[in-house]
Amino acid sequence: MKGHFLKSVLSFGLTACFFTNPLISQESEAPRGNSNLETASSSKKSKKPNIVFIMTDDVGWGDLGCYGGGETRGCKTPHLDRMAKEGLRFTNYYGQASCTAGRASFITGRIPIRTALSTVLAPGDLNGLEKEDPTVAEALKKMGYQTAQWGKWHLGDQPKNFPTEHGFDEMKYMLPYYAGVYAYDYLPLQPDFPIHDEEFMATWNKVDLSQWQGRAGEAPVRMKKKFTYEDLATVDDIIREDVVNYIHSHAKDEKPFFLYVCFMKVHNPNNPSPRFKGKSMGGGNYLDSLMELDDNSGQVLQAIRDAGISEDTLVVWTTDNGAWIDAWPDAGYTPFRGMKGTSFEGGFRCPAIVWWPGHIEAGGVAHQMMSHMDWWPTFVKLAGGTPPTRITKDNSGNDIVFDGIENSDYILGKSEKSNRNSFxxxxxxxxxxxxxxxxxxxxxxxxxxxxxxxxxxxxxxxxxxxxxxxxxxxxxxxxxxxxxxxxxxxxxxxxxxxxxxxxxxxxxxxxxxxxxxxxxxxxxxPVAGSANQLIDAANNPTELKRLFLLLEPSSQIKK
CATH class of the missing domain: 3.30.1120 (Arylsulfatase, C-terminal domain)
Structure with a gap:
């Protein structure tokens, strides 16, 4: 098809539109645009907002009550439903197709393949967030923010990849991998794990299953040498308690804070907290864990209310990727085709809610596009800064593409249209x-x-x-x-x-x-989890040579 053909093709407006889902009650929705909060917000003292970003794991688009799930799914989610009633819920919100990619897109504001982070990182993976990669934490830190990270990181398991090397003042209860890694040698779940194979076990025991903490400029410290499946039952409760304490301790600080809270739930294999084991109406580890996640998320929001900083604190709640239906019944639900790991909507479309009382009108539903990548420039704009341009510099001074799109007017209700119209x-x-x-x-x-x-x-x-x-x-x-x-x-x-x-x-x-x-x-x-890459490389000697040189930069291959 010729490039000049139909250059005057009709433009497709981004008017609010959403399909009828039998699970979604047709509630009245606050109109988008011309928010009556604009005058009130602008009259407040100009101040950088605190920012809390809650990243969850593998939550399905249709799991929460506010998305048609909740009791329909056999699991009430009152706290996140309240967050949606007090904030803005997105219906065309995009994460990525898998864990690492979803987190990388938020942290870097870029399509993950640009930074070699579009595949799922496994233990010992040589890919990871690198020093030259700018991050949202670095950007906010330069603007005077205190920055902290909790929980699942999944952007590399070497100290050079850790949060404190990439703009976070501190990391707490940090885990480099997804939940499954910590359950691989749990015999009740993996009875065929080869514990009697000495050669294999010698290799397996080199896998670092530690939980970490640390501060920027200091060597990371192991909190727990071997994190296990049993620890998955309480880790999110521990993280929530620490986040709540942080909020109360820093609520009156002169400097604003940016908190990146990464709960481990609800990636399989789920091991629900004793507080919720057997408590969901539907039963099973997934729904029990979803109840736990709802409660822990709600307690973070309540801490903000109790500290008296609701109008000074913007909170985003979302998940990294679409539901992983293959893991059923330990899995989320999506009404869309496909699932995590596919390019259909079920792989990329995620639930997302933003909450900022006094600034974002309560009960809104945003039907136009937004993505993980868009929060960095949006946060910077809301904090009074200048977002990165499309072509910007990395930390080494090289030109790179920045994919995030600033969208503050849309979430504040000042514009009916999202600035993102493609993905x-x-x-x-x-x-x-x-x-x-x-x-x-x-x-x-x-x-x-x-x-x-x-x-x-x-x-x-x-x-x-x-x-x-x-x-x-x-x-x-x-x-x-x-x-x-x-x-x-x-x-x-x-x-x-x-x-x-x-x-x-x-x-x-x-x-x-x-x-x-x-x-x-x-x-x-090359990574074991990317079959396409391994097959392509194996059939391409030139590519194998290039990859070998990348793996062993000092090696010399004679022609």
């Missing part, structure tokens, strides 16, 4: 596709995380307003490719061929790939 889907190392306005073009597809990845000859195109479940490919009148259990168009689209959408997405597509050429991504080193 790039990168799943592992695959270019999944892109969305612009209500149209999504899918280039690689799989329905499950472990399923076969299908490269499409022409992108499947979905109108996410007509078809949020991605069942009808509107390309070529629904003549969608089929392979095994993957059908990019389970339903047959009876309308006209929508090939013209290619022109709509062309500018975003061209910009993304032209920027990669000019500002290359950091190479991702």
């Amino acid at each position: 790039i889907y990168i799943n592992d190392l695959s270019f999944g596709g892109l969305r612009i306005n209500n149209f999504k073009a899918l280039y690689t597809a799989k329905d499950t995380w472990l399923g076969p990845n299908l490269n499409l000859a022409f992108p499947s195109i979905y109108n996410l307003w007509w078809d949020p479940g991605e069942s009808y490919d509107v390309t070529f009148n629904g003549a969608a490719p089929t392979r095994g259990d993957l059908r990019t168009s389970p339903g047959r689209f009876a309308g006209a061929d929508h090939g013209w959408v290619g022109v709509l997405i062309e500018p975003v597509l061209n910009r993304y790939f032209s920027e990669i050429v000019k500002y290359p991504n950091r190479p991702t080193l």
Whole structure:
């Protein structure tokens, strides 16, 4: 399709629109735009807000009551439902397809593959957050913020990758991995773990399963040499208690604070707190743990209320990626197609709530796009600073692409439109596709995380307003490719061929790939969790040589 064809194609407005979900009650919603809080907010003394960002793990889009779950799912979530009633809930909010990527996108404000953080980091992984990578914590620290991190980090397991090397004044109860790593050698769950294989155990015992604390400028300290599955039952309670104490201790400080609170729940294998074991209506470890997560999140909010700093504190609650349906029944729920590890909406679409009494109008629902990457520039703007430009500098002075989009007017209700109207889907190392306005073009597809990845000859195109479940490919009148259990168009689209959408997405597509050429991504080193990368590298001697040189910079390979 020629670039000049249909240059005057109709623009697609970002008017608020949402599909009817049988799980969502059609409550009245506060209108977006022209907030009557604007005058009140501007009359307050100009002050940098405290910022609390609560990052959870694998919570499903449809798990919370305010998203149609709650009692419908067999688990009340009163505290997060209250947060939504007092704040703003997002319906088109994007994380990433997996844990590391979701966290990296928030911390760096960038598409994770740019920093080699789009794959799931495993113990001993050579990828990780590097010194040259600017972070939201560094940006806020330069603006006078006190910065602290708790819980799951998952951006590298070497001290150079730790939070205190990347803008955080302190890290507390920090864990480098996802919950599963700490349960691998728990025999009641893993009865076939090879404890009698001496060679294997010699290697396994080198895996560092420590829990860490530390301060910037000091060597990190092991709090616990071996964190275990049993510890998962109480770690979030301990984190919550420490966060609450921090809030009360620093509530009246001259300097504002930025707290990055990363609960371990509800990534499988869940081990609920004794406070909630067997307490959910639906039963099971997942729903019990969801109750626990709701309670701990609510206690953090209550600490802010009790400290008298509600109007001075902005709180964001979200999760890293879509629900991991493969782990059912220890898994979240999403009404969307796909799951964690896929490029369908179920992999990327996440619940998110922002709360800031006196500034954000209560009971709002935001139907336009926002993502993890957008909080960094938005926080900086709300704190009176200047957000990074699209092309900015890394910590080594090199030009890099910054993907975050400043969106303060949208969340404050001063604008009806989000500044984000497009989103790039990168799943592992695959270019999944892109969305612009209500149209999504899918280039690689799989329905499950472990399923076969299908490269499409022409992108499947979905109108996410007509078809949020991605069942009808509107390309070529629904003549969608089929392979095994993957059908990019389970339903047959009876309308006209929508090939013209290619022109709509062309500018975003061209910009993304032209920027990669000019500002290359950091190479991702081989990891056991990325089958595509290992297979591609094994079949490409030139690539193997390049990766070997990256792994062993001092090595000399003779031609």
